[in-house]
Amino acid sequence: MQVEGVLVLEDILSKKSPEVTELVDEINKIRKVDNERHLDLACDLFDMAQERGNDDLKDFASCILGDACCQNGDYSQALYYLSAGLQGLAQTDEYLLACLCYNELGIIFRSECHYITSEEHFINCIELARAQRLYGAEANACTNFASLCKEMASPERALEYNYRAIECCAYMEDGIQKSSVMAGNYACIFNIYCEMGKQANAEDAYKELEKVMAECPACEKYFDIILAKYHYYRMIGDEKRAEETLNDTLAAFFCCDDYYTYFDEIKDLLQILLEEKQYETLEKMFIRIAETSIRGDVSNLNLFVCNCKIQMYEELGDEQKKLQCAYDYFKYSQQQSIDNKRAFLTTLRLRSELVQQRTRNLFLSAAAETDPLTGIANRLKLNSVIDELFDMANKEGKNLGVEMMDVDSFKHINDSYGHDMGDKLLAAIGRVLKKIVSDNIFVARYGGDEFIIYYYDMSDEEIVEKAKFIQNEIDAVSKKLELERVTLSQGVVNHIPQHGNRAWDYMNSADYALYFVKKHGKANVRLIHKRVDLEKEEWKKVF
Secondary structure: OOOOOOOOOOOOHHHHOHHHHHHHHHHHHHOOOOHHHHHHHHHHHHHHHHHHOOHHHHHHHHHHHHHHHHHOOOHHHHHHHHHHHHHHHOOOOOHHHHHHHHHHHHHHHHHOOOHHHHHHHHHHHHHHHHHOOOHHHHHHHHHHHHHHHHHOOOHHHHHHHHHHHHHHHHHOOOHHHHHHHHHHHHHHHHHHHHHHOOHHHHHHHHHHHHHHHHHOHHHHHOHHHHHHHHHHHHHOOOHHHHHHHHHHHHHHHHHOOOOOOOHHHHHHHHHHHHHOOOHHHHHHHHHHHHHOOOOOOOHHHHHHHHHHHHHHHHHHOOHHHHHHHHHHHHHHHHHHHHHHHHHHHHHHHHHHHHHHHHHHHHHHHHHHHEOOOOOOEOHHHHHHHHHHHHHHHHHHOOOEEEEEEEEOOHHHHHHHHOHHHHHHHHHHHHHHHHHHOEOOEEEEEEEOOEEEEEEEOOOHHHHHHHHHHHHHHHHHHHHHOOOOOOOEEEEEEEEOOOOOOOHHHHHHHHHHHHHHHHHOOOOOEEEEOOOOHHHHOOOOOOO
8 A cells, every 4th residue: 555655735824824834844744753643733733723713724634633543543533534624625725635635545445345435536546646746646546546456356457557656656756755666566567467377577577676676675675575576486486585585575574563554465475375375374474463553453454364264274174263263254244344334424424514515605606606797607717617627638638729709899889889788788698608508618708898718628610610609699699689790709729738738828829819810800710729820820711
């Protein structure tokens, strides 16, 4: 399992206060060093947030406390606080902390055998980390999701995400973290290829692992790397070195206090010893697992250990111990069922509270986000929409089109027919634009007689047809209002986001295209792919 390290505090409302930043700095220093102290400080931050009544601070503090509970093995409390805080936190720019929460929730739900929910949280973490270029967080989540895919008998999918984790390493600055991620994922890739019987691929993966170990010798001491070396020696038939490496693996196991992190490796090691009938060593491992603080009750590890015991005692013919283990298995299953119900009810209650809060917020924000004259979204709504669409287009490789549109000679209409008629015209334009709204098209009033239209995953031809439709509808509006023909100038930019693009680059380019139309006779649409198209490409009138 991979979990991120340092938390980041951004300046959001009262989180800027000196006492909060000082406390968070202290939490960052003590995290993974002194778990009890970490929990105490996180509780202090949570209490401070409750006293201040600031929602952003409460969400932030709840996630910090959830992380502290997770580090202390209290997964029930971790689940509650992480889930309670994450929904609000996800609406802020605390991206690294949000990734940490998604990742930890994925790990917790997997440990309780909630595999679908675990998958959802890992994917959320991966998508958020990719969008914000948090490569360390993305690598960790990809590693964990690959492990889940492997457990769910999807080796091809596991390989895909192991390789994605390795790709992230090219952008990581922390050399130790980079080596750790690469070594761990190449070890996983090697093991998967071994299980698939693809020896040539396995050998290639092991060669890459050796390169990492040569650059970072410390990686050779990692539990998962030693275990991979054991499998390699077995694969090439070097039984002597395989036996030596198995002894090294066992030594690493008995020195390890973190069976939560090395869950998959422990399962693998137990299975190896069971197949080799090393029952005496297995007994010692069972005792060690029972005596060691596992940082919480990892349900699926306990069940797996019981299953191994049942198989072992059946082969040894020890009916009494087998029956005892069968009873233990039953108890763990019952406890897991109770834990699952509790987790379900906890998340259900949180979701219900969230829906109620969202409903309240919807009614409160609807008026603030809607232009009262035209009935379409106002400028306040634009930022969130363009950012969301840009992120989607960037991630999925889709076209994003942005149109700036205004009414030609609108001042003349106001001066000649009166401002009341001008308002009627703007309201009518709002009704026309509502007709084109769909899953791919968003419209808003930018201000005055200016409007904005966002087109998602649409071709140039489709966008131009929409522009023609709008002008034709406005022709009808002109006649209905008994006005001389009202025309529109429309500037559009449409392309897949490129490296270095930002959401507002589209707005600027569309504005330039609109200015070009205004300068060249108005009453037309100009669609470009980049700003230089205005100078290089020939242009002819569309209307």
